[in-house]
Amino acid sequence: MFRIHQPLRALLAVPFLLGAARAQGTLAEAAAKAGLNIGMATSSRQLTGTYGNTAKAQYNMFVCENDMKFQSTEPSRGRFSYGGGDGVYNFGQANGQRLRGHNFIWHAQSGWAANVNGSRDEMLGIMKTHIDSVGGHFKGKVVEWDVLNEITDDGNGNGLRKSFWQKAIGDDYPDSAFFYSRRADPYAKLYYNDYGGDGVNSKSTAMLNLAKKWIQNKVPIDGIGLQCHLSSPVNKQSISDNIKRFGEIGLRISLTEIDIKNGTTQDWTNLMGACLENFNCTSFLTWGIYDGASWLGQGCNCLLFTESWQPKAAVQALIDLMNNADPAVVAKRKEFAKEPIIPTLVYPRRAPVRDRAGGLLPAAAVPLFPAGIGAVDALGRNRSVAPHSPWAAGLSIAPR
């Protein structure tokens, strides 16, 4: 599944091994065995020198920390800029690494869009143009898109955050964002990403209820991003239970923005353990690579490499844990995470759910696209089929 260039990885790992005389193997090699994407947040400007070599050797996925956000990709209305994302994608392509997209719709870092104060129709139009353009540019290049970021309110009974999107469009704005995204890039898995709902708590329950409603309404969501901005100690059981309950409704989980303030080796293995024991946990990404550059500031002791680029003991512990993952769960994860030959709206996914009229829908995949015969790309995906209209059925609003 992962196109990892083993000899190149081994070569690149040499300085890392010499410097630390500690880690056996790499995070990326062990993650491939466990069927996991293992990644980190970065920018193309950072991917040089020791930083770049470590990124090449240790990871199989990247996410832009800031460069694919609204204000970076559409700095003024209708003018798009993709250099930051392209740079990280090209770096990863050269090394067989994948790209996660962060993000289309958020209340922050949205530049001019936050000040439009437009009508529902105008804001839907802005949302659609943005997702069409950015999603279209990265079509087939991004394997997971955060369609929505941080949309659940922390107070307010865990309703939707009163963002400028919600205020102008209404509570069904997430539905439109997902539909626009599926049309813009049918090959990407679509996520709702949020913080503070990593373990079982009222916020993650609110997130779960939102996801259940979307699935019932045939809104195309594939997964939930649990950001995991954590502090020591990390509660493995609670996070594992939370991942599991999203798996029960057919959703993938990505741990998307991990940092653990004052994290111990045990904290890191608790988090990785919670992921590994659930087949639906498919990606594990840290928010940065080393303590020298974290949004939390130097001295956070929150990432896997020290400020002087030494791998912490947690690196070897994670490698060992991934290498020894339960083979039955690994096999199930690899099956679950497979790219479909023809993209499908897998509704109602793995479990039967009730449709909006109360009918019980079986746990079978309903094809989103007509079965087209065409060339299959390197990832086994058929790119010859085009989106068509049936996915509009069941929408709370019609996609524009």
Ligand code: G3I
């Ligand atoms: O690029 C400009 C630079 O030109 C300017 O000189 C400098 C002056 O302050 O600012 C730079 O931009 C900063 C940018 O990071 C790049 O470093 C912004 O001020 C700063 O606000 C921005 O912070 C980012 C933050 O999101 C914005 O909300 C952090 O790097 C980034 O780590 C953080 O990431 C978020 C996720 O997207 C969502 N979840 C929470 C996470 C942490 O807050």
